[in-house]
Amino acid sequence: MISIKNVRKIFPSKQGSLKAVDDVNLEIQEGEIFGVIGYSGAGKSTLIRMLNGLELPTDGTVTVAGRVISKIKGAELRKARQEISMIFQHFNLLWSRTVSENIAFPLEIAGVNSSQRKKRVQELIKLVGLEGRENAYPSQLSGGQKQRVGIARALANNPKVLLCDEATSALDPQTTDSILDLLVDINKRLGLTIVLITHEMHVIRKICHRVAVMECGRVVELGPVLDVFKNPEQPITKRFVQQVTEPEETKETTQHLLELYPHGRVVQLSFVGETTEQPLITNVIRNFDVVVNILQGKISHTQNGSYGTLFIHLDGQVSEIQKAIDYIHSQQVGVEVISNG
């Protein structure tokens, strides 16, 4: 559906030139929810804007739905853009238009006649759950409702691809989740390919099938979301993964635990996929002469399976603890002994 080949984007600036995107290659499949994560300035915004021609690559080619976006211009580009919709962090609605009129805007651009426009707007309002708010102005809506209008507007011309530019970054966590649920629903129902950029791993974890991690204009890591969670290779990826698997307080908590339990070992277990569903702790207690104390745990669901972390404290003979750890290891569960310091 989308193919990005050897793409480079260099912005000329007063202090020499700035490489925003540096030799990026990506293939995104039809019907996929593809996430790009990175801190601000990583080039992800520039990258997504090249997918609908808002930005032109300095080198390389961008092909979306069979059209070479980086080459076409004028009427052809405008036609292509009707199939590649975009939603924005700050919604970018027209405040002078009501909800219905905002949703009708892309239909007006596409030259759809008035009666069909009305019908389509009604369908879309229902799809995004804004019944009863048709005649409200954007200023009368909450952030979540505004983004729903943005999504309805983006879907108006039955696009093949939906680009999400930090679409949930201005929303509170609960609203973020409801918008993400809506995106998954649309993806499943309409088979729409979704490309989203974000700096929140939560978003990636919740809805993406695959993820690319960007740093300094390059894609440093790429793969199915669960694999990236399981084996983050780059330090930056590890930091992003920690955003979701480890609550903020984890570091302090483990420090506290180590002080509290000077004997034995504090161990962090990481489960992936089916391993989350076996009675591991029971087996450890039954088979080894150790005392197990569960300290803290968390399970996260991703689009391709679950991922969990559990902090436990093992006490007993050093050799027995080691045997228990080896056993856990043999069960395809990640083990990391947290040491003092």
Added chain:
Amino acid sequence: MADLMEMVKWDKLIEATRETIYMTSISVFATFVLGLLLGLLLFLTDKGNIWANRTVNVVVAGFVNIFRSIPFIILVVLLIPFTKLLLGTILGANAALPALIIGAAPFYARMVEIALREIDKGVIEASQSMGATHGHIIFKVLIPESLPALISGITVTAISLVGFTAMAGVIGAGGLGNFAYLYGFQGNKPFVTLVATIAILIVVFIIQFIGDYFTKKTDKR
């Protein structure tokens, strides 16, 4: 009091008011159209915008700045040959129009430009991402989104234009300025000048009221 009231030539006052309203309406309309065009041109040809063109921008900005800087009374005198060429006369309400429009349009053009700058760049970008043509962007985004500011701008401009008509009146364009000068000042009747002032104030207040009403009505922010 009765003496004072008799002193005012009421039929002349009404005629003068009508002339003022005539000059103001025509010039406001023309200023709105011309100012909007110039303002759009200033905005759209600026760096980073859809018609970015340095030469056009510099030329238009230069024209606007020059005509905005010339004091109106001098502009009227300066434009006498032009007016004569255009209308064959320099007297009467119509003869004031070229000066009024050329004096006010650049002023309004700057207001239009400021109004357009207030529009969130993201909204223009969103329209582009939907495949909007430049026509769509101008008529469906830029003008509707800046409408309250365009209306409040033309209100301020219209009020300045009432002032300009009074000045033009002194050099023979008719209207309330001419009335006050002729019958009040030259006839040495300060009361007549006062009456003319009140008439002008009423015209100004009506314009302000209409302008405020439509500004508020179109503002959905």
